[in-house]
Amino acid sequence: MYRKILIVKPSSLGDIVHSLAFLSSIKREFPRVEIHWVVAKGLEGILDGHPLIARLFVVDKEGWKNPLLLFRTLKELISLGRELKKESYDAVVDLQGLFRSGLITWLSGCPVRVGFSDARELAHLFYNRSVEGGRAGHAVERYLKLARLLGVNGEEISFAFGPLSPSPVREGYFVVVPGARWPSKRWPTEYFIELLNMMAPSGLTPVIVGSREDISLSQAIVEGLRGRCINLAGKTDLRGLCSVIRDARFMITNDSGPMHIGAALGVRVFAIFGPTDERLTGPYGEDSLVIKADGIDCRPCRKRVCKSMRCLYEIKPRDVYTILLDSGALLDSVQRDSPGL
Known part of the structure; x- marks a missing residue:
């Protein structure tokens, strides 16, 4: 059904971990779909090289908060939007639910932009498919509501981490x-x-x-x-x-x-x-x-x-x-x- 999906979830670390349950559910339902992800600089390490993620877009989220860097921020957003449009996504999902992430979702030019109808900072204005429930319940369960909106039917919850090396600390x-x-x-x-x-x-x-x-x-x-x-x-x-x-x-x-x-x-x-x-x-x-x-x-x-x-x-x-x-x-x-x- 889907050829390529973009996940917009720049931060924070705990929320990205919760989002791995969304990633797992999408890949179980649509095993051939190609997944891309927008992530904040400094947090890409947990996703880099992940076998279920084909491409990462790393953004300077902290820099975007600085009003003195507004011109640079606008330039970066326009450049990011151009790159996203080239990918011709079948669906873009905003798991962050804030103004900047909603804007990125819209800049993708994707015809299917998914998020929560009660997202904060008016982010819902950037979506054309939405479901209520972005503020109630555990984060993992909230994200899976959006997975169901995309057609995921299974109830299994698992967290898809990439390959990990053995711990450098001895056991005990x-x-x-x-x-x-x-x-x-x-x-x-x-x-x-x-x-x-x-x-x-x-x-x-x-x-x-x-x-x-x-x-x-x-x-x-x-x-x-x-x-x-x-x-x-x-x-x-x-x-x-x-x-x-x-x-x-x-x-x-x-x-x-x-x-x-x-x-x-x-x-x-x-x-x-x-x-x-x-x-x-x-x-x-x-x-x-x-x-x-x-x-x-x-x-x-x-x-x-x-x-x-x-x-x-x-x-x-x-x-x-x-x-x-x-x-x-x-x-x-x-x-x-x-x-x-």
Whole structure:
């Protein structure tokens, strides 16, 4: 039915991971379709070389936000539109649902432009096929609504990652994600230190991951653990990050991009949630557990900055440790690493 489809999903990392379920569903239903993808600079690593994606268009999304670069932005958009028109797509799907992504969808010149009728920033004005539901339900399920609009019938959900190399870390470790894009989503660093010191008798090695922006807080954790960990913050590309997460026993994480990678790869995820709504952006997987404070009337507020951060400070390290014990994660670790058990 379709010869060539363009996915417009520039960011963010977690949303791109969720979009892999859309990619999988399209390729299952239409195995011969050629898929192209518009992705933001800096995030192309998770899609580059993917066997299900024939072409990537990498755009300077952050640069486009700078009003001083307006002329350059317009020039880049016009150039991108010309390139997209040359491809003669059968359908273009805007999974981002914002003005710029809607504009890219329209600039493609494609006769079938798909998105949500309730998309933000008037993006829906650029579509000619739409469905309601862009703001309710989990992101994975929202994207699959658009897949059904294209004719996908199956209900199976899977996340199509490209080939990954073996983890550079030897077995017997768990992943820790102390960072997050919003300051309000970061569980206190001192809480991570206290929790990881409690977990030391398990014999598992904490492996700290994150971006270059997370280096300082990751280093604080290293010092708090007196070096009894591996710090990979700022030292892996996206493919390497996926490899490290995939081979971990489990992960302890804030609401972050790496959290979604872990859930999609089937890793056991313990996700600490504060101001965001886990029903919309929580880890999508059977082995995922959301840890949140009870009785906090103001959550989820979705504030990027918060003076009190009560919803996170109320989640004590001892509480998280108890959850890990009750889940069997630490017991499983002891059993796996102890001869004769």
